[in-house]
Amino acid sequence: MKKLYSNKLVILSLVLPGLLLFVFAILAPICLSVYYGFTDYSGMGSYSVTGFENYRELMHDTAFWTSLRNSLFLAIGFICIQHPLAIVVAAVLDKLGGRGENFFRCVYFIPNVISVAVIAYLWKFIYNPDFGLLNNIIKAFGGKGDVNWFSTDTAIWAVLIVLIWHGFGWGMLIYYTGIKNIDQVLYEAAAIDGADQKTTFFRITLPLMKPVIQVNVTMAVISALKQMETVYLLTNGGPGNSTQFAANYLYQQAFKAFRYGYGNAIGVVFIVICLAATVILNKVFEDRDERKVRRLSGRREEKAA
């Protein structure tokens, strides 16, 4: 058994496809990006190595900083608007029971299976100032309904709304699963103790959902950082750079502004930021849990002593 399970050749044959894919599709491109990030390559013709020139420029590039700020805005929007809504709706749905429960769960998830291409164009029409659904709704309630949703100040909100709408079902489903995994006995005990719905939600549901919330918050921040497709089709970063995002910006720089080298430099910084964000978020959540465990076990030891 042992010999069979440590046969180097077999092991190699099993991991080689995965490793090759990783090297070819992820590692090699990153290395190439690092290289081109040090050049002034336009995408065609000759180029020269310029060292850290691109990175120096990037530090003073307001569009890039705007795109990071927009990611932060989205992340906060997800965490403060989308997720509380998703948790509450999941808790409400959990109470419903029966066929209705499955029906609503199914309905909420439908936007998620529709292509971003369709979603982005559909919302472009919904925001349309002439016959858009949103302005028509305002008119139906007696307003003027001539809002330009894609103005410099409101465009980022317009993007946020689309993303919240599109991703709502996903978040809801995960919270819903989390709630379903909570032991029913706890609720019964709470009911016997005379706790009302609100107390039960804040004292039992929310605390027990903490691990799920942590996973979801991490995902929200990462997806806010990685946002591209929706913005690319909806506003393409405009007006100006008011809805710019890092991924969209590097794409524009490389393929529209013909600054392939600069685009790659943005890509490198972008990867570093994504890695850092993931590591930091995991550390923050892990540490807090571990510290708590340590504190609790410490207390127990004190007691034992």
Next chain:
Amino acid sequence: MKMAGQRSKKITKFLLWAILIFVAVIQIFPLIWLLDFSLANSTEMFTSGLLVIPEKIQWGNYVKAFVDGHFLLYLKNSVLINGLAVLLVILVSIMAAFACRRMRWKLSMFVKTLLLMGMMIPIHATLLPNYKIYNMLGLTDTIWALLIPYVAFSLPQGLFLMTSFMESVPVELEEAAVMDGCGIYRIIFQIIMPMLKSSIATVAIMTFLNNWNEFIMASTYLSSPKWKTLPFSVLEFTGQYSSNYAVQFAVMALTAAPAVIVYVILNKHITKGVAMGAVKG
């Protein structure tokens, strides 16, 4: 006392339904609006009402969308590419998961971490260098330009899920198989794989959802219609029929339809798969 309790229960029930229906309307009404306008005439759209009742239902919009949107070709490409990607992800991730989880070698943890790292790398940062690489190797405009990145970027998640599911498979089973003289490959494909059926379904669903709607890689690496996928029906149409809004609505409804129909039919399995995958991930 008892009656009051019943009444408040009824009110709660009513409130629950009201909230859920309100959210459902928000989530679904834009899609109903889309369907409604896709059957209207372009000039009818400039109403101030929320929906229009088309004077004559314009099925012609859908005919135009179907033909000029290359619907069948793109649908076939999407199904083929995504199907292959799912198969490859499952195969490669099971093999790697078994090697890293079950077999004994020094670098197993390192290789697993390395492969999982892919989860943190943003796809978009690889668009520029991959374009260059595929160009150099003559892979642009071939099926490989989509298949390779689709599999590579879904692999970390697949591997992660497979390794965590594999822990639930009892080792004793394998030991018995080894006694009977089974090789490693037979153990993986004839003993482990059938036991991981629901996990395989989860990985398949997650991979499919990830890649089915992908278009930014496709639009970067492809130029001819030969391998273009379903989202291109929509992307190409806005230029072609820029003023005929109703036809644009029709093409959007048409390209969204396959995924929505499949979802509604398989919704129990899909929600279960997503819940399993997302909670573990």
